[in-house]
Amino acid sequence: MLLMDSARRGGCSPVCLDLSVGLSPSSPGSGPETTADAERLDRPPAGRRWLQGDIVPAKTLEARLTQVSEENRRLTEMIAYLYASQVARQSSPDSHHQASSRKRSRDSLEPPSNSSDGNGNTKAEPGDHTVESALTDEGTCRRIKVTRVCTRIDPSDTTLTVKDGYQWRKYGQKVTRDNPSPRAYFRCAYAPSCPVKKKVQRSAQDSSVLVATYEGEHNHPSPTRAGELPSPATANGPVPCSISINSSGPTITLDLTKNGGGGVRVLEAAEAPDLKKLCQEIASPDFRTALVEQMARSLTKDPKFTDALAAAILQQLPEY
């Protein structure tokens, strides 16, 4: 499912791709080679339909997974197209100005090396990765990494919290003009030594999507981050995977640890120099295998999963 973030604010429109279905370790040479093959394998034994209680042949499931993988490939190409369009828009002086004029203007009042709010919380971090550049009063270009991440949450969950492995301290909340949901402002709990800030707000279009905007980079390791993979005991929900695009390129964030409370921990945020490379990484066998293994662990923890899967497959079968 392709989920378009409504983040027209800031002139950046991240694209979120929920890869919770469709990625399969379908190795070349195994399984059906064509969609027609897949459709043949979808069919039940002659003269009868699959019933919900039937054990669906593995080849049928594999065929379906291969088919969905093909759909994912097409979606990936679509993202590449959208990203190219986004880059073209951002290269336009007007759009870029509109996207960051306010921030740039405010930042321009701050010294390039150290701008303190009184608590020293907003020190610039020299050498930060380029994402959003801010002109200083000296005409130099300060670079602040800005990453936007979309996360699916329970719509009934009113807490604007994104569990990403870091500890945050909330310092403000504001209702913005273009979104009825309030925006929450967080600072890294390691402030003032860590300059990272985070803004969290529900998507205006889809209240089940939480948009988190990170500004800056952590200068310390995550307290819960080191080599983490979710423990199977806590990963029992759907497996969201979001790709955010900023002005320096896309960032993929795998929220593989979504728990029942709707919170997530960011497993990894890897920057890619360009989307093609990113897509290649996503398509790599190692990535897919790890992802599928993780998904399988998560999904099979849900007792309703097999029932839901059988029902979904049954729904797709042609009527005779």
Next chain:
DNA sequence: CGCCTTTGACCAGCGC
């Protein structure tokens, strides 16, 4: 008692 969240006030930039 200390830490954290909440929330109204305040500040600064921008457009008219």
Next chain:
DNA sequence: GCGCTGGTCAAAGGCG
């Protein structure tokens, strides 16, 4: 200059 808006501050209250 004034109003609107986003971002931040800081006092007050809650909680462990």
